[in-house]
Amino acid sequence: MSETYHHSFHKILNVRHLTENTFIVQLERNGLNFIPGQHLVVGKKGDKEFRQYSIYSGLNEPYFEILVREVAKGSVTPKLKKLVPGDELEINGPMGYFTLSEQRRQSHPIVMIATGTGIAPFHSWVSSFRDMNYQMIHGVRKSEEAYGNGAFRKDRFRLCTSQEINGHFHGRVTEYLKKAYFSPDSLFYLCGNSEMIFDAMEILKTKGMNTNNMFAEVYF
């Protein structure tokens, strides 16, 4: 992996605001290689505060993107929100093991479960691997938070909205999991806050799913 490791500054190409507090930062690729699902350590150039962000974009794009949700009174995200094209970020990475091997994606149904911006690594997966047999279950409060849902096939995407009734399912993602059927040989990938991940794993266990087939990336 040393060939893919990067530690340098990257210019911002574009910032797309998806909601009032969620945005995508697009950066020049500048030689950065990664395995979809990996994350980066990101900070404003010259700043001393850093945060981790999963790569949101696909492997074959000439740029890379991160999906950011502004944290009120946070020490990094408000600064990132103010960035404009031409500004630079310090990028360290890629890192992490929340990746999907070809062997796994060709031999198992893949169930991706995310809350909020936890959809980022899955967006990178489906943008990179066209041959996946997958289900994407995305839990949000409102349908406007269905970030990047256009990348997923409509028949494989389930939006669970807890504060609106215009998703595929009204309620939390964990409620959906209780009612859903999964093939026993499925591999489950979970990304989001730690409470959701724990609850979801417990629900899947009660459904007889093997914990060895569950993989998680915690978002804070």
Added chain:
Amino acid sequence: MVLGCQMNLSDSERVKSVIEAMGFTPTENEAEASLLGVLSCSVRQKPIDKVYNKIYVWNRQKNHRNIITFVSGCVLPNDREKFLKLFDFVFPMSELNDFPNMLKNYGIVTPLSLNHSNSQLLEGGNKMIFPLPSTTGETPFKPIKKLNQNPDKPILPVNQDIFGLWNVKPSYQSSFEAFVPIQNGCDKFCSFCAVPYTRGREISRPSTDILDEIKSLMAEGYKTITLLGQNVNSYGLDREGELSFAQLLQQIGELGNQLQNPCWVYFTSPHPRDMSRDVIETIATYQVLAKQIHLPLQSGDDQVLIKMNRKHNLDRYRESVGQIRELIPQATLFTDIIVGFTGETEEQFQNTLKSFEEFQFNMAYIAMYSPRPGAQSYRWDDDIPPATKKDRLHNLSETLETISFNYNQKLIGSQVKVLVKDKERKTGFLSGYTEGKIVTRIKSKDVSLIGKFVVLQVTEASGFSIAGELVL
């Protein structure tokens, strides 16, 4: 001053080499030292507070004598910024090789550079020579190199530079115990820990260099060698074509077989996520690989483990312990635990207590949680009252002591091999440890045995130690 873990201790052996190569002579007496430094630790706030206390004292001394100060080791970007105003030199360990140049650029002539310098700032003596102090009481030194003043320099550690540090031949502090760094940095991002921001990402040292160093240590008769890294069993994952950790251990095992010098090789710390059966099988296979495993658990509750972003659950840990018990039944098991982590309920703590009963640890390093700036959890409420944390620490320690005592008691009457490490100050008796790192008191005052293996007849056991008499 060296704070923190064995990694810093190991780094200090390389710092010593570099400083000695400049012509400095080590001294135990701080009052006569010209160059004073700290290898800092950022795991908790306490060591950082010690750094601030120390530099305050040193800077006061600058009013009446010439001293140069530096800080390195694990330093968070925010602390680094403050240290820049307090220390003469602030640099990451990866820039150790450049330290002589930093001093030179600072206008300081070292004894070994005397013959090559035309500096006019020299004043007699055969040791370190400094410019005279300024009459204003301010430091006469004007630093020209300090970290991060270049806006184009990354703030996070550039870990590739660590190879330069590893190329420095260490001045081993002990003639029979050695630390060998095999890996630096961490990619795991546990939510309570700031190490990824102080030491950077995981980088593996080339196995050829590691094996050369170990071969040389074994040939010199070193009795213990500890392989060091933040995640030793992630070894090789970052380098295409590099040995895996199990393969590295295998090669070390082969070296042990070839050289036949009695030696125990330990490693610390592994991460449960990367603890493969291969590694455990290899330890079981080779005599030189010590039958003691330190496997940090941190919490015995799955929900807390997720919140800690540990990337393993109790089942995964259980699997590894099962393999250890199956393949190396004689191995002792050590762990690390944090009590009172943000939001830890009584029930979750009880799960940790249960895990002690289940895994039968011989030793656990138990810490009360304290938030560290830079770590993810720093932003969360530290909502467990200190008294509750203390209670949990106390409860867990008591349970551990009972388990450890039961284990140690079974050793009474048996003969065990012990490495004699030291002499107890109070009694004058020798002390040491077994292959399983059980602390041992030896009823002998023969200091010539320090640094040697002896055989001990175990006669007593207590919570965390055994005692016995030498077998002649």
